[in-house]
Amino acid sequence: MDKSEKLALTLSGMLLVIFFGAIMYASVAQNIEVPTCITDMEPFATDTLFQTGPDTYELQMVSRMWAFQPSTVRLPVGSTVDLYVTSQDIIHGFKIDRKNVNLMAIPGAINYMRVTFNEPGEYLYACHEFCGAAHHTMAGRFIIEEGIDEPEVEGDAL
Amino acid sequence: MMENYSFRFSKSSKNLNSVLLIIPMVLLFIGVYGGFMQTLFRAGIIQSDPFVGGDYYKGLTFHGVLNAIVFTTFFAVALGNALIPYSLKKHLNSKIAWTSGILMLVGSVLAAIVILIGEATVLYTFYPPLKAHPLFYIGLTLLVVGSWVASYNWVPMYLEWRKENKGEKTPLAVVGMFTTFIIWFIASLAVAVEILFMLLPWSLGLVDEINVMLARTLFWFFGHPLVYFWLLPAYVMYYSFMPKIAGGKLYSDMAGRLVFMMFILFSIPVGTHHQYMDPAIGSQWKLLHGIFTFAVALPSLITAFTLAASLEHAGRKRGGKGLFGWMWKLPYFDKEKWFFPYLILGLIIFIFGGIGGIINASYQMNTVIHNTAWVPGHFHLTVAGPVLLAFLGGSLYLIGQFMNKGIKFKGWAMISPYVYTIGLFIMSYGLKIGGLKGMPRRTNTGASYANPDSILYQPDWIFYIDLSVIGGSIMFVGIIMYLVSFFGTVFAKSESSEEGALVTFPISEPLHDEPSTWLRNFKPFIIIAIILIVLSYAPVIYDVIQNTYGGSLPYSPNSPVPLR
Numbered sequence: 001m002d003k004s005e006k007l008a009l010t011l012s013g014m015l016l017v018i019f020f021g022a023i024m025y026a027s028v029a030q031n032i033e034v035p036t037c038i039t040d041m042e043p044f045a046t047d048t049l050f051q052t053g054p055d056t057y058e059l060q061m062v063s064r065m066w067a068f069q070p071s072t073v074r075l076p077v078g079s080t081v082d083l084y085v086t087s088q089d090i091i092h093g094f095k096i097d098r099k100n101v102n103l104m105a106i107p108g109a110i111n112y113m114r115v116t117f118n119e120p121g122e123y124l125y126a127c128h129e130f131c132g133a134a135h136h137t138m139a140g141r142f143i144i145e146e147g148i149d150e151p152e153v154e155g156d157a158l
Numbered sequence: 159m160m161e162n163y164s165f166r167f168s169k170s171s172k173n174l175n176s177v178l179l180i181i182p183m184v185l186l187f188i189g190v191y192g193g194f195m196q197t198l199f200r201a202g203i204i205q206s207d208p209f210v211g212g213d214y215y216k217g218l219t220f221h222g223v224l225n226a227i228v229f230t231t232f233f234a235v236a237l238g239n240a241l242i243p244y245s246l247k248k249h250l251n252s253k254i255a256w257t258s259g260i261l262m263l264v265g266s267v268l269a270a271i272v273i274l275i276g277e278a279t280v281l282y283t284f285y286p287p288l289k290a291h292p293l294f295y296i297g298l299t300l301l302v303v304g305s306w307v308a309s310y311n312w313v314p315m316y317l318e319w320r321k322e323n324k325g326e327k328t329p330l331a332v333v334g335m336f337t338t339f340i341i342w343f344i345a346s347l348a349v350a351v352e353i354l355f356m357l358l359p360w361s362l363g364l365v366d367e368i369n370v371m372l373a374r375t376l377f378w379f380f381g382h383p384l385v386y387f388w389l390l391p392a393y394v395m396y397y398s399f400m401p402k403i404a405g406g407k408l409y410s411d412m413a414g415r416l417v418f419m420m421f422i423l424f425s426i427p428v429g430t431h432h433q434y435m436d437p438a439i440g441s442q443w444k445l446l447h448g449i450f451t452f453a454v455a456l457p458s459l460i461t462a463f464t465l466a467a468s469l470e471h472a473g474r475k476r477g478g479k480g481l482f483g484w485m486w487k488l489p490y491f492d493k494e495k496w497f498f499p500y501l502i503l504g505l506i507i508f509i510f511g512g513i514g515g516i517i518n519a520s521y522q523m524n525t526v527i528h529n530t531a532w533v534p535g536h537f538h539l540t541v542a543g544p545v546l547l548a549f550l551g552g553s554l555y556l557i558g559q560f561m562n563k564g565i566k567f568k569g570w571a572m573i574s575p576y577v578y579t580i581g582l583f584i585m586s587y588g589l590k591i592g593g594l595k596g597m598p599r600r601t602n603t604g605a606s607y608a609n610p611d612s613i614l615y616q617p618d619w620i621f622y623i624d625l626s627v628i629g630g631s632i633m634f635v636g637i638i639m640y641l642v643s644f645f646g647t648v649f650a651k652s653e654s655s656e657e658g659a660l661v662t663f664p665i666s667e668p669l670h671d672e673p674s675t676w677l678r679n680f681k682p683f684i685i686i687a688i689i690l691i692v693l694s695y696a697p698v699i700y701d702v703i704q705n706t707y708g709g710s711l712p713y714s715p716n717s718p719v720p721l722r
């Protein structure tokens with residue numbers, strides 16, 4: 001190997017190490033994580049939303065061909081949601097627009113992520129995995145508003 | 159010494175290789191047509207396919223399968239069938255070669271038929287519990303097995319050559335082709351297990367239920383190395399053809415060998431980076447696969463350096479001066495060197511493809527882009543960019559050689575990759591930025607998000623969807639220009655009446671040629687690769703089995719009620 005080649009190799013290696021360092025920084029110092037195994041949750045087949053603290057909620061979301069249940073979730077500004085997602089039939093995908101939540105909804109498994117809504121507004125969640133003929137119609141939204149007392153859901157199993 | 163050396167292929171292998179190039183070119187045309195229609199669907203311009211019939215997702219299935227699985231596999235086999243006999247000066251066993259070719263043809267045609275009649279709308283990833291017709295799985299199996307048979311055919315030739323040429327370095331092109339197929343073989347074992355033990359019996363009704371996460375994990379064991387199976391034949395052409403075509407030499411022979419061996423090590427234990435957003439897999443194992451993914455970026459960075467250095471050498475030999483002057487001396491618009499644009503444009507596109515790949519691989523950052531339109535925006539800059547262009551250039555070169563024909567419409571052949579590249583940048587920009595704005599992939603936006611009458615209408619996305627129509631149309635025109643030259647050549651009058659084919663390849667000589675003895679043997683690298691695979695996949699498979707419950711019945715894409 002000649003000198004310039006060795007230099008290129010070293011610099012490439014260093015570049016990758018820096019990138020990797022950034023990932024570790026985000027993971028350890030900022031606690032930004034990807035989904036992991038969920039072992040403490042019973043499988044669920046219907047959706048539920050309940051309050052677990054002053055500003056905290058637990059939402060169990062069910063995806064099926066071709067709707068999310070619930071399809072609309074209304075919450076006050078400042079809510080933190082423990083979000084569990086699963087599928088009743090085939091694979092779906094769940095991503096909340098403008099939020100770092102992106103979860104595969106897979107039958108036979110439960111996926112989890114925590115999300116906080118500090119800004120009022122509408123947050124679309126569109127199914128992003130092909131789930132059959134009407135996949136492109138499968139979507140829902142979080143509506144985050146000031147001054148909501150009771151959280152509301154629409155489009156649940158009942 | 160390598161200067162203009164030619165090798166005579168027998169009539170039988172010459173015919174086989176021509177078939178292996180022409181049939182997939184027809185299938186590629188169908189696939190690319192599907193891509194163009196998709197852009198129209200997504201903008202709401204069409205609601206069903208005007209020629210083939212059917213919806214967006216049927217088109218998306220044949221687009222992905224024909225372009226990314228069928229066309230690429232055929233070309234990799236044809237390139238091996240050409241370069242290995244040529245470089246080793248040995249004849250193919252044409253019985254075995256034909257067996258492999260027929261398996262691949264039958265398999266691809268079967269799969270294509272069931273997709274086109276609408277019985278396998280499961281996309282090219284065929285995730286259960288969506289179920290395809292059993293012939294879809296059988297067709298894909300035959301295609302893969304056929305490609306295995308082709309590569310077994312090369313092994314005795316190589317072993318014999320090594321015996322006769324003790325102490326000599328294996329030609330770099332041969333190392334590259336074997337690397338390609340070693341990775342392909344190990345990777346496709348997983349998908350073979352998925353298909354033969356899970357999907358096929360389940361789709362035939364022999365077993366009722368399937369573990370979806372397990373099938374998906376086996377698919378991605380295969381799915382990431384699949385991208386190297388696409389990329390490596392292009393690398394073989396970059397390393398062995400491009401410097402010579404540019405009028406120079408390969409900067410470093412050892413770099414090429416190191417790169418190929420690194421791909422053997424790190425191509426496979428990385429597949430979980432496609433499952434960062436999946437449940438039932440511990441995030442620590444996802445991170446481990448992420449680390450290996452960074453390791454497998456290294457050989458591509460070395461390649462960028464080596465190829466740029468080779469081109470600089472060529473540019474300076476052609477009279478280029480100064481720091482960047484050499485860049486303008488390369489044969490970008492030389493009709494006689496029509497092959498060069500296919501390679502150089504691919505490399506330029508790959509700068510963006512590579513950056514995108516590193517972003518996708520970056521663990522948490524994947525949250526932003528996973529399954530958004532960013533992803534097809536990204537991989538059209540890899541598989542439908544450098545890989546496609548190198549394979550198109552290679553196909554045209556090979557068909558000219560094997561059919562003893564001069565290339566027809568050379569001007570069209572030379573311009574086509576430029577047209578395609580312009581379209582590609584426009585389409586990918588549209589998809590990528592649309593994706594960052596939240597647009598999902600694999601989605602017929604024309605029927606909802608891009609329709610002003612729908613409650614789901616997303617005005618923010620329209621501009622980017624329209625960009626992909628413009629870019630996609632230009633790409634389609636580029637491909638048509640290419641096909642004019644390709645089929646013009648196929649149907650032209652042959653320039654000689656001889657039986658076999660006298661074939662010549664532009665094989666580059668190395669500028670720096672080191673003994674690199676430690677890179678001469680595949681064995682230690684394969685062994686380390688297997689150890690890495692076991693270490694990285696054992697915990698993932700364990701997690702998947704431990705953390706999933708129940709099994710899944712099969713579904714058709716048309717109904718929310720299971721099929722049984």
Ligand code: HEM
Pocket residue numbers: 190191193194196197218219221222225226281282283531534538541542546598599600601602626629630631633634637
């Ligand atoms: C005229 C040329 C092409 C156009 C206009 C085009 C366009 C598209 C579009 C619009 C999508 C769909 C995005 C989505 O809904 O997620 C797509 C997907 C895809 N394309 Fe292309 N494409 C072209 C050529 C190619 C080529 C040459 C290849 C491979 C060699 C390729 C491989 C793929 C694959 C693998 C997918 C993903 C399918 C899936 O998500 O299941 N495309 N293409």
Ligand SMILES: [Cu+2]
Pocket residue numbers: 092093127128129130131132135136138
């Ligand atoms: Cu869907």
Ligand SMILES: [Cu+2]
Pocket residue numbers: 381382385429431432
């Ligand atoms: Cu990958």
